[in-house]
Amino acid sequence: MRAIGIILAGGNNHKMKELSQKRAVCAMPIAGSYRSIDFTLSNMSNSHIQKVAVLTQYNARSLNEHLNSSKWWDFGRKQGGLEVRTPVVTADNSNWYRGTADAIYQNINFLKNSHEPYVVIASGDCVYKLDFGKLLEYHIEKQADITVVCTELPEDVPCERFGTVRMNENYKIEEFEEKPLQAKGHTISCGIYVIRRRLLIEMIEKCAQEDRYDFVRDILVRYKDIKKIVGYKIKDYWRNISTVQDYFETNMDFLKPEVRDYFFKQYPDIYSKVDDLPPAKYNVGSNVRNSLISSGCIVNGTVENSIVFKKSYIGNNTVIKNSIILNDVYIGDNVYIENCIVESHDTIRANTRYVGEDGIRIVVERNDRYIL
């Protein structure tokens, strides 16, 4: 593969409310067994990108733990492999990453020490499958300076939190607005870019000289008339998870057979860190309907239209509806949970009730746990 990868995984996001208090958005658990960054990492691995840097900053502990071995994504290589890069204090820099472009600037040696001619930049908070090899072919064929992966959102989905683009008939991007007050179209940038390595170094260094720090605002938007920026439209499943509502809906999408088929059954696979958990266990009285259950779970109660992540325990006569139960949650007997996201490692006491009345309720309960 003639490209190296950079995954931007540093961002904080208050739209995730309590969920991002203990982890970066990229480490959010998805679809029972995965974390958000697994999708981008697996895509890179499956596209034979050999060398990937993950740039992290905010609340990175959970993410670092997830990435503590690179072998699960087949990045355990002598040549290249996976590097996790947090900001470091050096003789001439004592800043955190002040933006996406600054994050790349502070790791400019990663670009300079590579020999691959291209760079794929992607964010770690999206759920999708993409062959970066095909994307690179397209980039070369279009003779683009920068290729931006775009997707069309449905008419009823607001686009104001994304970067919106307008392309001409040759897919050249003519307008690029970052988080516009009012979106003009429904084509948005997916936050995935291909760019020639030398050009990227040049632009990032120039940007840093001018004290500009953001890749989209200070590079893409400013260069859109000078450089040839081309859009690459994807039609398959793509979703960003960085609001509570999107996170909830993305997970619930996995209850649809076509989405499961696309991600779980079709080539190529998505990989994640292996947890060595036993098979899920259903005891007498368990009643599970239209739900995803992950390994290590023990189910005694009712679960409907929900996603239960790894290693959770669900007590007797407990009812869980339309909810997401994150990893290692202990739910006592006679509990009722509806329209909730239950934070990982929670302990829910017996005989309690949690209902999201208007919208999704995030449940964070730090009770003592006495088990078995």
Add this chain to the structure above:
Amino acid sequence: MIKKEMIAMLLAGGQGSRLGVLTSKVAKPAVAFGGKYRIIDFPLSNCINSGVDTVGVLTQYQPLRLNTHIGIGIPWDLDRNIGGVTVLPPYEKSTNSEWYTGTANAIYQNLEYMESFNPEYILILSGDHIYKMDYEVMLDFHKANNAEVTIAVMPVPMEEASRFGIMITDENKKIVDFEEKPAQPRSNLASMGIYIFNWKTLKEALITNAEQPSLDFGKHVIPYCHEKGCPLYAYEFNGYWKDVGTLSSYWEANMELIDIVPEFNLYEEYWKIYTKSEIQPPQYVAADSVVERSIIGEGTEIYGKVYNSVIGCGVTIGKNTVVKDSIIMNHTVIGDNSELYKAIVAEDVQIGNQVRLGYGDEVPNDTAPHIYNQGIVTVGEKSVIPDGITVGKNAVVFGETSAEDYQDGKLLPSGKTLIKAGE
């Protein structure tokens, strides 16, 4: 200099013919167990949990799946710079090339492998038991007694003792005598086939007895050491230990996992069992399905009703299909409106719609009643059973079958055997 205090030699070459068609294409240690595991995962996990990081796995019979499963040992953290897991098949020599002709002969043929680690002790294991055991504690026992050979034993009910190799010990657990499958057992301590040898003792015994045909630990090496006057000790183990050498014991051991708090608990944190996870997605249980008293592996999709069963990874169970008291291994697909009672269905099997397994009277199997009994229906790996077939109890199906293979195009009566696979 390379030095390992104790290395393990895991005997994984046997066919395990009493598992019938389950082992016709794979070695017994590679047979699936407990939803997502394979039998060899238990001794391998015990090794790494006991701090034994050098394991030679002796393979011979149908090693492909075993080799793929073990790989370089990543799931067990046995991918090491020095040591780790090494697969040891028989190999050609300048003179006297032969297969592994017995358990001890296999070890004898790999003296050089063991020598290269400069060990003090050799742990001999077999790849066909389900148990959790700390070999380090056994080694401490071995050292404390200044033993040259320690044999792990477990107490069995006196009436069953005549099925095992029985150790007779004095009050200090020193072995004074032993007998193989005695009619009148003098003790109830059964050998578990787990030995710790002092390296020097083992090496001397193997070289001295090298000419013995089918050199075996129980039959030749242990008696030789005993006659020579080596101190032999019995290490008593009181945990869960299950031989899964027969179809009925295999079925029972699986079924014990679905108890509320099983005697053999896989959910304990401190002694995990590791395996190679083929697939990772969660399992899906559909809206009108029922799952009760069962354990289910990753990526399985259930649209039907599952009771008292052990289901592997990547399995599909169709609408209105009932699976009861059964073991379904990885990647098997079962169609709609089928019924399975007390069936063991191996990997990658395709079962059509309206198929009934385990239906009818209890009739002994006509070809191998000592293997296929207890009313269990067995379906070998990669078999195909077309729509509308009924298969009786104690019956066996193996291979890509079509309607013509069955009586009236729809029935395989109880006790019948239908094996269509090549060879």
